[in-house]
Amino acid sequence: MAEDLADDVLRVENVSKRFGAVTALRDINLHLRKGEVLGLLGDNGAGKSTLMKIIAGFQNADSGRIVVKGEEVTFRDVDHARSLGIDCVYQDLALVNELDVVQNMFLKRELVSRPVPLLARRKMRRLTREALDQIGINIPRLDVPVARLSGGQRQAIAVARTVTSEADIILLDEPLAAMGAKEGAMILDLVQKLREEGNVSIIMIAHNYVHVLQSCDRVNLIQGGQITFDKPTPETSVEELNEIVVEEYRRARRAAHAD
Numbered sequence: 374m375a376e377d378l379a380d381d382v383l384r385v386e387n388v389s390k391r392f393g394a395v396t397a398l399r400d401i402n403l404h405l406r407k408g409e410v411l412g413l414l415g416d417n418g419a420g421k422s423t424l425m426k427i428i429a430g431f432q433n434a435d436s437g438r439i440v441v442k443g444e445e446v447t448f449r450d451v452d453h454a455r456s457l458g459i460d461c462v463y464q465d466l467a468l469v470n471e472l473d474v475v476q477n478m479f480l481k482r483e484l485v486s487r488p489v490p491l492l493a494r495r496k497m498r499r500l501t502r503e504a505l506d507q508i509g510i511n512i513p514r515l516d517v518p519v520a521r522l523s524g525g526q527r528q529a530i531a532v533a534r535t536v537t538s539e540a541d542i543i544l545l546d547e548p549l550a551a552m553g554a555k556e557g558a559m560i561l562d563l564v565q566k567l568r569e570e571g572n573v574s575i576i577m578i579a580h581n582y583v584h585v586l587q588s589c590d591r592v593n594l595i596q597g598g599q600i601t602f603d604k605p606t607p608e609t610s611v612e613e614l615n616e617i618v619v620e621e622y623r624r625a626r627r628a629a630h631a632d
């Protein structure tokens with residue numbers, strides 16, 4: 374157990390979060406080991422994005438503790454979490470519509486070169502192109518406002534931005550949601566590559582059990598704001614996950630009928 378704790382780059386302990394009458398997270402516990410890819414599954418509204426936003430410093434928990442690389446932290450904001458190596462690809466993306474592809478890629482981490490600013494712009498352009506090529510996404514022009522791009526192209530930019538950042542704890546909130554089958558496969562290949570390299574630790578939210586079983590080392594299921602299932606992927610199956618989720622649905626329906 375002590376060894377397990379030492380391997381954790383991130384621990385969420387007894388975190389709760391309410392929005393008015395809605396309890397999004399209920400005394401939740403989660404941990405992420407160094408170098409692992411953790412798949413997070415759960416129904417719509419289960420609390421997955423809320424948990425990611427809290428870990429990324431975007432929202433505050435009402436109670437509980439966050440421990441990053443052995444130190445308890447209270448994030449001041451997203452930049453504070455980023456300075457500790459945590460970066461998130463949000464489900465709703467957080468690109469700036471009016472800025473172009475390159476400006477979005479380097480948002481808040483612009484390269485500067487003095488006295489010739491043009492050089493930095495060229496370099497950022499080249500790095501942007503390389504990062505997008507690495508994912509395999511085709512975006513013909515990098516100097517258009519991202520508002521004009523498709524949902525999948527926007528998503529690719531958000532993923533590329535995060536995986537090329539300094540972050541070593543990467544949160545991917547439904548990175549495949551807007552992707553076609555081919556582009557989705559490319560994102561999964563990228564996650565696979567990062568997993569093999571073992572330098573970053575990843576939490577990936579997805580709705581597709583097959584993707585999670587293929588791409589993750591371990592799977593957690595979040596139901597009603599709590600983790601109800603935690604197993605290494607080789608020890609579970611689509612059938613088992615399906616059974617748990619459907620059983621919960623039936624139980625909730627029976628409870629509703631009993632009222």
Ligand SMILES: Nc1ncnc2c1ncn2[C@@H]1O[C@H](COP(=O)(O)OP(=O)(O)OP(=O)(O)O)[C@@H](O)[C@H]1O
Pocket residue numbers: 392395396397415416417418419420421422423424464
């Ligand atoms: N800013 C907010 N204000 C009020 N309620 C919120 C807010 N953010 C989330 N909620 C509520 O908290 C609950 C959990 O939402 P969350 O976005 O974390 O779910 P999720 O698991 O990511 O769902 P999905 O799979 O649909 O993305 C939902 O009931 C949601 O309506």
Ligand SMILES: [Mg+2]
Pocket residue numbers: 421422423464546
């Ligand atoms: Mg969500």
